[in-house]
Amino acid sequence: MDILITGLLLGGIYALMAMGLSLQYGVARIMNLANGEMLVVGAFAAFWFFTVAQLSPLISVFLIAPVIFALNWLIYQFMLLPLVKRAKSQGQLEVDSILATFGMSFILVGLMVAVFGGDYFNYTFLAEPMEILGNTYAANRVVAFLMAMLIGGLLYLWLNHTRPGMAMRAVSVDTEAAGLVGIDVQRMSALAFALGGTVTAIGGGFISTFQTMDASIGILFTMKALIIVIMGGVGDIRGTIVAALVLGLLETFIATVIDPGLTLAAAYLMFILVLLFRPQGFFGRKPS
Amino acid sequence: MTDKDWRNFGLAVVGLAIAACLPLSGNGYYLTIGVTIAMYVVLATSWALFSGPTHYISLATAAFYGLGTYVVALGIDDVPYIVLLVIALVVGAVSAALVGLATLRLSGVYFVIFTLGLAEMVRQVVTWVQSNWGGHQGNYVLTDITEEIIYWELLALAACVYLAGWLIGRSRLGFALKIIGNDEVVAAHSGINTARSKVLLFMVSGMVASLVGAILAPRWTYIEPSIAFSPMLSFQVVIMALLGGVKRLWGPLVGVIPFTLLWEAVSISFPNQTLLLMGVAFLLIVYTIPHGFVGLLETYSARFRERKG
Amino acid sequence: MARSILSVQNLTKKFGGLVAVNGMTFDVGEHEVLGLIGPNGSGKTTMMNLISGALKPTSGSISLQGTRISDLPAQEINRKGVARTFQLVRLLPSLNVIENVIAGAVFGHRKRWGVEAENYAREMLERVGLQVAGDAPVSTLTYIDQKRLELARVLASDPKILLLDEWLAGLNPTELETGISLIRDLRNDGRTIILVEHVMDAIRSLCDRCVVMNSGTKIAEGTPAEVLADREVIRAYLGDDDA
Structure with a gap:
C-alpha cells in the first residue's frame, strides 16, 4: 500500500515531465535529449528562489515558467529551426536533432556546474508528514503530485478544447495536412517546443521539493521521460500518463524492495518489455 | 586488389610502423597522449563502421568499454591476461547482440534512446551486484603491463579494425548496410535481412569497444564502476568520429588526432569548463561541418575538378 | 489461365476498425499479366503491400507455387522471387x-x-x-x-513475379508510350507481372486478365474488355447515378 501510493505520487510528476517531452517530440518532431537538463534548470531555479528569497516553489515555478518558455522558444527558433529547414527527410532531422540537443545538454550541464557548482543540492520544503489511508507520506510529495495533476489537467483541457490546442494536435497527427488546412506549422512547432520545455521545467521545480539533485542528473530524467513517451505511444497523452504511473510504481517498488540505486535499471526493464512485446505503445495500434 | 588498394595498404603499413616507434622516444608524456589517441582512433573508427552507413547514432560505447574493463578487473587475479582479452571480446559481442536484437528490429530512435542510458544502467547494476555479493565496491588491477605494451596492443587492434573495415566495405554485408542506410524499405524488398545485418555490424563495434576497455584496464590500479562506465566516453567518440567524417574509413582518424591534442590543451587551461566547451564543440561540428573533414575535403575536391574540367 | 503461380486465398487486412482488404481471392497464372484495378482507396496498394510482405495480413493466405508466403518477412518473400516497385519511386x-x-x-x-x-x-x-x-x-x-x-x-x-505499383503514373504522353512498350517487352519475355494501374490504355493493351477491387473486395474478374464493360465496375468508378 505504501509502495502503491508513493509510486503513484512519483508517477504523477513523471507524467508532467513526460508530457513536456511528448509535446516536443510529437508536435515539433524534435527528439530532445536535453529535456532532462531543462528539468534540472527548473529545479535549480526553484532551489535558488527558495534559498535566496524564501519563496515557495509553488509560487516560484510560475515566475520561472515565462523565462523558460522564452528560452525554449529561442532555442527552437535559432538552433533547431535551421536543422528542420536543412533536413531532407524525417530521418535526417532525427539524427541532426539528436546530435544537436545532445550537445545542448552538455552545454546546459556545463553552465549549471559553472554557476552553481557540481554539488548535490536540496532544501526543506513542506517536509511535514501527512496521513493518507492510515499511512504517512511527506506533504511535499503529495503537494507536488497535486500540482502536477492540476497543470497536466489544464494542459489536457487546453489541447482538447481550444483552437490553438486543436491546431497543435493536428500538427502532431500530420504535419503536411495541418499545413494544407492553414495551420502555421512552424509557429505551432515553436510553441509546442517552448511549452514542452516549460512543462518539464515546472515538473523539475516540483521534484526539487522532495528529491536531492545535482547538475548532471538530467540525463536520468531524459531517459525516463523518453521511455515513458515511447511506452505510452508518441502523442498519446492518456498513454503517457498511464506509462508514467506504471514507471513510478515500478521504480518505487524496486527502490523499496531491492535497492534504491537501481531506478534506471527499473526503467530499462520496462523499456525492454515494451520493445519486445508492445513497440507501438500501450494503446497504440500497430503502425501500418 | 587494385593499384590504389596496394598504395593505401602501403601507406597504412608505413603509418603504423612510424606510430609504433613512438615509445622509443622515451618521452612519457608523448606516450600517454599516444595511448589516448590510439584508443580513440580504435573506438571512433569502429563506431563509424556501424553508425556511418546506417545513421544509427550509438551512444553505447562507454557501456561496452566498461564491460571490457570490468572483465579484466574481476579476473586479473585468477585468469591469464590474454584469456581475459578473449573473454572481453566475447562479452562485448554478446551484449551488443542482445542490445541489437532488442532495438535494431525497430526504428532508429529506439536504438538511440536505449544506448543513451545504457552505460549508466550497467553501472547501476554492476554497483549493486558488487555491493551485495562482491563485498566491496572496486577492484585492484595490479599487473606488470606497461604503457608501451598497452600502446602496441592498441596499434595492433587499430590495424585489425582497419583491415576489418576494409574487408566489410568490399563485402556483401557492407553493401547491405549502405543500402539500409539509404532506404530500409527498399533494402528489405531487395532480399536483405535488415535486422541481421545491423546486429552483425553492431556486434563488431561492440566487441572492439569492449576489447579496448580490457586493454586499457591495466592503466588503472584501482577500478570501480564510476571509472569504468564514464558516459563522457561515448560522447567523445561520437564527436571525434563526426569531426573527421564517417563516410571514409580514415575519416575518424583525422578527427581524433586534432581533437585529442586540442582537448589536452583545453582541459589543462579550463579544467572546470570541460563539459561546457565539449558541448560547444559538438554544436559547432553539427552546425558547421555536418559531414566532417572528409565532407569538406570532398566538397573542395569536387569544386577543384569542376574548375579544371 | 495457365498453371497458377501465385494464389491469394480469402485475404483480409484490417487497420484497427478499417477493413482495407476484405476476403480477396484470386490466382495469377504463369507468364500472365494481371491488372489489379479499382477506384482510389479501393485497397490495391494494400494488396500489393500484402503480397510483397510490407504488411502482414490479418487473415487468409498468399502462396507462391504452393508454398505459403504470407507469414514471411519482406526479405524472405523477395528471395523466393517476388519483387516490386513502389508507388512513389524509391x-x-x-x-x-x-x-x-x-x-x-x-x-x-x-x-x-x-x-x-x-x-x-x-x-x-x-x-x-x-x-x-x-x-x-x-x-x-x-x-x-x-x-x-x-x-x-x-x-x-x-523475380518470378514482378509487382508494378502504378509504374506508369506521372509520365507524360510520350513517356507513357515508351513505358507501355517497355512493359510489353517484359511481357513478351514471358514474365509474370501484377500491375496496379489507373491508365486504361495500358490496362487494355497489356493485361491478360484484370481483378477489380472496390472498398477492399473483389467486384469483378476477367479480361480487360469484360471487366470494363461490367455494370458493377462502371458503378464503382463513376458512382450510382451514372450506372
Whole structure:
C-alpha cells in the first residue's frame, strides 16, 4: 500500500515531465535529449528562489515558467529551426536533432556546474508528514503530485478544447495536412517546443521539493521521460500518463524492495518489455 | 586488389610502423597522449563502421568499454591476461547482440534512446551486484603491463579494425548496410535481412569497444564502476568520429588526432569548463561541418575538378 | 489461365476498425499479366503491400507455387522471387546508377556478386533502355529514367513475379508510350507481372486478365474488355447515378 501510493505520487510528476517531452517530440518532431537538463534548470531555479528569497516553489515555478518558455522558444527558433529547414527527410532531422540537443545538454550541464557548482543540492520544503489511508507520506510529495495533476489537467483541457490546442494536435497527427488546412506549422512547432520545455521545467521545480539533485542528473530524467513517451505511444497523452504511473510504481517498488540505486535499471526493464512485446505503445495500434 | 588498394595498404603499413616507434622516444608524456589517441582512433573508427552507413547514432560505447574493463578487473587475479582479452571480446559481442536484437528490429530512435542510458544502467547494476555479493565496491588491477605494451596492443587492434573495415566495405554485408542506410524499405524488398545485418555490424563495434576497455584496464590500479562506465566516453567518440567524417574509413582518424591534442590543451587551461566547451564543440561540428573533414575535403575536391574540367 | 503461380486465398487486412482488404481471392497464372484495378482507396496498394510482405495480413493466405508466403518477412518473400516497385519511386540516393541496380541483384531471388553482378546490372540497364553512365549520381536522372532505374533494380533479382505499383503514373504522353512498350517487352519475355494501374490504355493493351477491387473486395474478374464493360465496375468508378 505504501509502495502503491508513493509510486503513484512519483508517477504523477513523471507524467508532467513526460508530457513536456511528448509535446516536443510529437508536435515539433524534435527528439530532445536535453529535456532532462531543462528539468534540472527548473529545479535549480526553484532551489535558488527558495534559498535566496524564501519563496515557495509553488509560487516560484510560475515566475520561472515565462523565462523558460522564452528560452525554449529561442532555442527552437535559432538552433533547431535551421536543422528542420536543412533536413531532407524525417530521418535526417532525427539524427541532426539528436546530435544537436545532445550537445545542448552538455552545454546546459556545463553552465549549471559553472554557476552553481557540481554539488548535490536540496532544501526543506513542506517536509511535514501527512496521513493518507492510515499511512504517512511527506506533504511535499503529495503537494507536488497535486500540482502536477492540476497543470497536466489544464494542459489536457487546453489541447482538447481550444483552437490553438486543436491546431497543435493536428500538427502532431500530420504535419503536411495541418499545413494544407492553414495551420502555421512552424509557429505551432515553436510553441509546442517552448511549452514542452516549460512543462518539464515546472515538473523539475516540483521534484526539487522532495528529491536531492545535482547538475548532471538530467540525463536520468531524459531517459525516463523518453521511455515513458515511447511506452505510452508518441502523442498519446492518456498513454503517457498511464506509462508514467506504471514507471513510478515500478521504480518505487524496486527502490523499496531491492535497492534504491537501481531506478534506471527499473526503467530499462520496462523499456525492454515494451520493445519486445508492445513497440507501438500501450494503446497504440500497430503502425501500418 | 587494385593499384590504389596496394598504395593505401602501403601507406597504412608505413603509418603504423612510424606510430609504433613512438615509445622509443622515451618521452612519457608523448606516450600517454599516444595511448589516448590510439584508443580513440580504435573506438571512433569502429563506431563509424556501424553508425556511418546506417545513421544509427550509438551512444553505447562507454557501456561496452566498461564491460571490457570490468572483465579484466574481476579476473586479473585468477585468469591469464590474454584469456581475459578473449573473454572481453566475447562479452562485448554478446551484449551488443542482445542490445541489437532488442532495438535494431525497430526504428532508429529506439536504438538511440536505449544506448543513451545504457552505460549508466550497467553501472547501476554492476554497483549493486558488487555491493551485495562482491563485498566491496572496486577492484585492484595490479599487473606488470606497461604503457608501451598497452600502446602496441592498441596499434595492433587499430590495424585489425582497419583491415576489418576494409574487408566489410568490399563485402556483401557492407553493401547491405549502405543500402539500409539509404532506404530500409527498399533494402528489405531487395532480399536483405535488415535486422541481421545491423546486429552483425553492431556486434563488431561492440566487441572492439569492449576489447579496448580490457586493454586499457591495466592503466588503472584501482577500478570501480564510476571509472569504468564514464558516459563522457561515448560522447567523445561520437564527436571525434563526426569531426573527421564517417563516410571514409580514415575519416575518424583525422578527427581524433586534432581533437585529442586540442582537448589536452583545453582541459589543462579550463579544467572546470570541460563539459561546457565539449558541448560547444559538438554544436559547432553539427552546425558547421555536418559531414566532417572528409565532407569538406570532398566538397573542395569536387569544386577543384569542376574548375579544371 | 495457365498453371497458377501465385494464389491469394480469402485475404483480409484490417487497420484497427478499417477493413482495407476484405476476403480477396484470386490466382495469377504463369507468364500472365494481371491488372489489379479499382477506384482510389479501393485497397490495391494494400494488396500489393500484402503480397510483397510490407504488411502482414490479418487473415487468409498468399502462396507462391504452393508454398505459403504470407507469414514471411519482406526479405524472405523477395528471395523466393517476388519483387516490386513502389508507388512513389524509391531509389538509393547515395549510390550511383549501377550500384542502384546491383543492389537488386545481390541479395534477392537469384544472387550474384562482384563482376557477375555488375555485368548483369548493365544488362538490366540496357533492358530498360536507360542510357546513362553507370557512375552517374541518381540525382541527375529525369523522372522516367528514375522509374527505369527502379525497374532495372527489381529485374536484377530475376523475380518470378514482378509487382508494378502504378509504374506508369506521372509520365507524360510520350513517356507513357515508351513505358507501355517497355512493359510489353517484359511481357513478351514471358514474365509474370501484377500491375496496379489507373491508365486504361495500358490496362487494355497489356493485361491478360484484370481483378477489380472496390472498398477492399473483389467486384469483378476477367479480361480487360469484360471487366470494363461490367455494370458493377462502371458503378464503382463513376458512382450510382451514372450506372
